Amino acid sequence: MTRASPRTLVLVAFAAGCASDIAVTKIDPEISVSPIVSDLGAVPVGAEVPFQIQVDSISGGDVQIRSVDVLNVDGSFFEYVGPDSVTVPSGESVQLDLVYRPTSAGWHRATVTVGSDAKQSSIQVDARAQAIELDLFAFPSLLDFGVVEVGDTASRVLTLQNDGTVDVPIDDWGVANPGFAVGSPIPVTVPAGARVEITVTYTAPDPDPANDGLVLASGAAFLPSVGLRANDCEGGDPAAYDVDEDGYTTCGGDCDDSTDAVHPGEPEVCDGLDNDCSGGRPDEGTECYDDDGDGATELDGDCNDGDPNVSPGTAEVPANGVDDDCNGEVDGGAEDVDGDGYSPSAGDCDDRDATAFPGAPELVDGVDNDCDGTIDEGTVNYDDDGDGQTELAGDCNDADALIYAGATERSDWKDNDCDGTVDEGTVNYDDDGDGYTESGGDCNDANPAVYPPC
Numbered sequence: 001m002t003r004a005s006p007r008t009l010v011l012v013a014f015a016a017g018c019a020s021d022i023a024v025t026k027i028d029p030e031i032s033v034s035p036i037v038s039d040l041g042a043v044p045v046g047a048e049v050p051f052q053i054q055v056d057s058i059s060g061g062d063v064q065i066r067s068v069d070v071l072n073v074d075g076s077f078f079e080y081v082g083p084d085s086v087t088v089p090s091g092e093s094v095q096l097d098l099v100y101r102p103t104s105a106g107w108h109r110a111t112v113t114v115g116s117d118a119k120q121s122s123i124q125v126d127a128r129a130q131a132i133e134l135d136l137f138a139f140p141s142l143l144d145f146g147v148v149e150v151g152d153t154a155s156r157v158l159t160l161q162n163d164g165t166v167d168v169p170i171d172d173w174g175v176a177n178p179g180f181a182v183g184s185p186i187p188v189t190v191p192a193g194a195r196v197e198i199t200v201t202y203t204a205p206d207p208d209p210a211n212d213g214l215v216l217a218s219g220a221a222f223l224p225s226v227g228l229r230a231n232d233c234e235g236g237d238p239a240a241y242d243v244d245e246d247g248y249t250t251c252g253g254d255c256d257d258s259t260d261a262v263h264p265g266e267p268e269v270c271d272g273l274d275n276d277c278s279g280g281r282p283d284e285g286t287e288c289y290d291d292d293g294d295g296a297t298e299l300d301g302d303c304n305d306g307d308p309n310v311s312p313g314t315a316e317v318p319a320n321g322v323d324d325d326c327n328g329e330v331d332g333g334a335e336d337v338d339g340d341g342y343s344p345s346a347g348d349c350d351d352r353d354a355t356a357f358p359g360a361p362e363l364v365d366g367v368d369n370d371c372d373g374t375i376d377e378g379t380v381n382y383d384d385d386g387d388g389q390t391e392l393a394g395d396c397n398d399a400d401a402l403i404y405a406g407a408t409e410r411s412d413w414k415d416n417d418c419d420g421t422v423d424e425g426t427v428n429y430d431d432d433g434d435g436y437t438e439s440g441g442d443c444n445d446a447n448p449a450v451y452p453p454c
Contacts, residue, residue: 028119029060031088038098040129042166044221045102050081052095053112053125055088060119063088067115068096077102078110078127088116102131134221135164136190141451142227142435143214144240147250147257148204155183155201158214158226162190170198170216170223177212179203180228202230209235227435227452235440237430238413238422247396247415249422253277265397276399301326303341306359306370310341321346347371394418411439 034054043049057063065086070078082097102108109128115121143156162168171187183199190196200214209232213225233241233251241249246260255277256262266275270288274281283289287298287305296302296311303326304310309317312326323330323341330336335343335351342348342357349371350356360369364379376382380391380398387404389395394405396418402410405418411426423429427438427445436442436451444450 027060029063029090029117030058031063031114031116031118031120031123032056032058033114033123033125036125038125038127040100040127042130042132043100043102044134044168044218045105045131047102047219047221049100049129049219051098051100051127053098053114054093054095055086055114055116056093057088057090061090063090063116063118065094065096065114065116067113069113069115070098071111071113073109073111075102075104075106075108075131077108077129077131078112080112098127100127100129102129105131105133107131132164132166134168134218134223136160136162136168136218136223138216138223138226140226140435141224142229143200144232144236144435145202145228145230146236146240146243147233148202148230150204150207153201153203154230155199157197158200160190160196160198160216162192162194162196165192167191168218170218172217174215174217175212175228177210177228179205179210179230180212180214182214200226200228202228204231207231211235229440232440233413234428235437237435237437237440238428239430241413242422245420247418247420247422249413252413252422265399265403304357304359310359321348 038051038053040049040051055065065088068080068082070080072078077100079099080096081099086094086096088094098112107130109126112125112127114123138158138160143158145154145156148154160170167189169187169189173182173186179202181201183201188196188198202210210230211232212228214228215225216223229236233249238249241251241257243257244260246254246263248254248263250257253264254262255274262273262275262277264277268275268283268285270283270286272282285291290297291305292308294302294308294311298305301312302310303323310322310324310326314324316324316331319331321330321334321343326341328339330341330343337351338354340348340354340357344351347358348356349368353367355363356367356369356371358371362369362376362378364376364381366375368375378384383390384398385401387395387401389404391398396415397403403414403416403418407416409416409423409425411423411428413422413428415422430437431445432448434442434448434451438445441452443454
């Protein structure tokens with residue numbers, strides 16, 4: 001007996017008193033495609049947005065997808081990127097991959113035709129999107145965190161401004177150096193015509209210079225990279241490294257940039273600070289410092305803190321013309337007309353002036369107070385560095401001959417001309433205000449639109 005193939009149409013006639021015919025027919029497979037419309041919404045020009053349409057087998061056997069044709073109605077930016085042939089197993093679904101890549105702004109549409117061996121030989125669905133030019137920018141173009149001590153965290157504010165007509169979502173960010181991070185929540189949406197501020201932080205893992213770029217993403221589009229810098233005094237804008245505006249950056253020797261009372265050449269005062277940045281000796285030369293190392297300061301009653309042999313309690317040396325024990329009497333009553341503790345025989349250059357004696361502090365009074373032959377040295381009325389200008393005349397550091405009012409500004413991270421600005425007009429200064437100096441890599445410091453990488 002010969003068996004018929006399952007796919008063969010069979011017609012059987014029964015002769016034994018039965019006149020009925022039985023017909024078995026093949027069931028054609030059917031599919032459905034969704035969504036009917038793929039609306040991608042607003043997409044930045046230059047972005048790439050993938051999307052899918054789904055094909056479902058709803059009855060019958062397997063279906064072979066033979067073609068996926070995309071007819072761009074407006075523009076030419078929709079494209080099918082899947083394989084040429086796709087099998088949809090019976091009762092299952094497959095996804096067909098498409099992409100939208102706009103290169104110009106506008107409303108764009110496309111008709112997608114799915115051709116198959118199903119009962120419906122072709123099915124059409126639509127896709128649409130609006131491509132927009134991102135009119136969003138971030139400023140400043142560089143965030144310089146200045147000096148950040150190891151383990152400390154500093155923060156800066158980055159402003160995002162949307163000058164466009166549609167809201168722009170910022171949904172991701174990236175930076176290579178793990179010390180930098182975005183402290184504000186991302187994602188965030190920048191409304192049309194508005195500004196949004198985000199906080200960027202830097203936590204210093206070491207004291208080395210750190211330079212990087214922050215990339216903000218809107219969908220698949222990216223904003224221009226924002227420069228990030230920390231602990232890079234030599235490459236940075238001096239303004240970021242002269243926070244206290246005392247005319248000295250950390251590169252220029254400022255040992256404490258948190259106060260303008262501390263920098264090279266600053267006179268020492270009795271405040272517990274190393275005002276002149278001489279290196280770990282706060283208050284030297286003041287009345288609260290034991291300058292001569294005899295165990296007593298002027299506040300303790302040392303009547304000459306420049307002589308270790310003179311201090312309260314020291315044994316009086318007979319006939320030396322000095323008040324050794326600071327009791328106000330020289331050698332038990334030896335001649336000391338002005339009562340300053342020194343007689344002429346001990347070197348008092350003016351025994352009629354109690355402010356003049358060996359070791360006395362020099363005052364702005366036109367008198368040789370310390371009897372060394374020079375008048376007013378070390379005071380604001382004396383040109384200590386020999387640059388032709390005193391502090392009274394505008395010299396903002398009378399210990400450095402290269403610094404005075406009207407001096408030529410140099411690339412040394414110091415305010416040479418005493419005008420309150422460090423290194424202006426030199427390769428260390430950001431002349432065009434884009435956040436980068438020539439020493440920091442700016443190849444055109446006269447154009448704020450040109451900065452690294454360039």
